[in-house]
Amino acid sequence: MDHYAVFGNPIGHSRSPFIHLQFAKQTQQTLEYQALEAPLDGFATTTAEFFSGAGKGANVTVPFKEQAFEICDKVSERAQKAGAVNTLIKADNGDIHGDNTDGIGLVKDLLNNKVKLAGSNILLLGAGGAARGVILPLLDQNPAQLVISNRTIEKAQHLVDNFNHKDFSATSLSELQKHNFDVIINATSAGLSGHVPNLPSECLTSDTVCYDMVYLNGITPFNQWAKNQGVKTTIDGLGMLVEQAGESFSLWRGVEPDTSAVLTALREML
Numbered sequence: 100m101d102h103y104a105v106f107g108n109p110i111g112h113s114r115s116p117f118i119h120l121q122f123a124k125q126t127q128q129t130l131e132y133q134a135l136e137a138p139l140d141g142f143a144t145t146t147a148e149f150f151s152g153a154g155k156g157a158n159v160t161v162p163f164k165e166q167a168f169e170i171c172d173k174v175s176e177r178a179q180k181a182g183a184v185n186t187l188i189k190a191d192n193g194d195i196h197g198d199n200t201d202g203i204g205l206v207k208d209l210l211n212n213k214v215k216l217a218g219s220n221i222l223l224l225g226a227g228g229a230a231r232g233v234i235l236p237l238l239d240q241n242p243a244q245l246v247i248s249n250r251t252i253e254k255a256q257h258l259v260d261n262f263n264h265k266d267f268s269a270t271s272l273s274e275l276q277k278h279n280f281d282v283i284i285n286a287t288s289a290g291l292s293g294h295v296p297n298l299p300s301e302c303l304t305s306d307t308v309c310y311d312m313v314y315l316n317g318i319t320p321f322n323q324w325a326k327n328q329g330v331k332t333t334i335d336g337l338g339m340l341v342e343q344a345g346e347s348f349s350l351w352r353g354v355e356p357d358t359s360a361v362l363t364a365l366r367e368m369l
């Protein structure tokens with residue numbers, strides 16, 4: 100039987116085994132999918148062991164996505180741009196290929212929620228790994244502009260310099276009051292400590308869609324802040340989690356699972 104896994108540390112609360120086993124059931128695939136904790140200093144050896152056995156593919160989560168990028172024999176363009184890999188695929192010749200499905204997962208979830216991206220003014224908050232991973236897939240949707248902002252503006256400017264795309268620019272948080280966005284995506288980790296990026300309320304209207312890449316049992320701090328500003332549509336990152344998994348599953352198994360059914364089941368479990 101083909102084996103798949105998600106590697107992280109910690110990994111105990113990962114939803115990935117549930118998601119992938121549901122996909123397998125839906126598509127009548129026989130496979131095993133486990134959550135495996137790699138030691139913080141032992142990611143490369145743990146994954147090498149996995150792939151020398153029955154391992155056919157793996158997901159990678161915090162804090163190993165950058166290390167996963169390093170161990171690949173070949174990576175996709177989107178993984179290259181992200182500098183990080185969340186999907187490992189064992190090729191027939193034994194090589195390990197790396198891809199990054201986080202960004203397309205975000206885009207698919209936004210589109211599933213009927214959020215218009217083409218021609219829109221989009222603000223991306225944060226300039227860490229989570230933000231970097233979604234820039235190229237967002238630009239591929241042809242927004243009017245993608246603006247990135249971050250508490251430490253130099254990091255955002257650095258990403259803009261690296262991408263070198265005409266519709267991609269950086270603005271400091273305080274300068275954002277001069278702008279007005281159709282979509283605001285929070286890719287900071289501020290919410291994990293109960294904080295919200297220091298965003299001027301002038302940059303949104305009640306029609307702005309606010310998307311938080313994290314999810315919780317209940318509304319996230321960023322989405323609560325947005326609602327307090329009168330925003331009508333807020334979305335959390337649970338759909339992105341399911342969509343990135345769906346993309347990984349398709350890469351491994353060559354079939355597209357029904358992500359909406361799994362998202363509904365997962366939402367009920369939160």
Ligand code: ATR
Nearest residue numbers: 225226227228229230249250251287288289294296
């Ligand atoms: P990840 O892989 O989740 O992106 P990361 O690389 O550590 O994690 O990046 C965390 C991001 O959240 C950064 O953009 C960080 O801003 P700084 O670059 O200024 O550190 C942002 N962040 C974390 N806590 C924040 C807070 N309380 N307010 C605003 N931004 C915050």
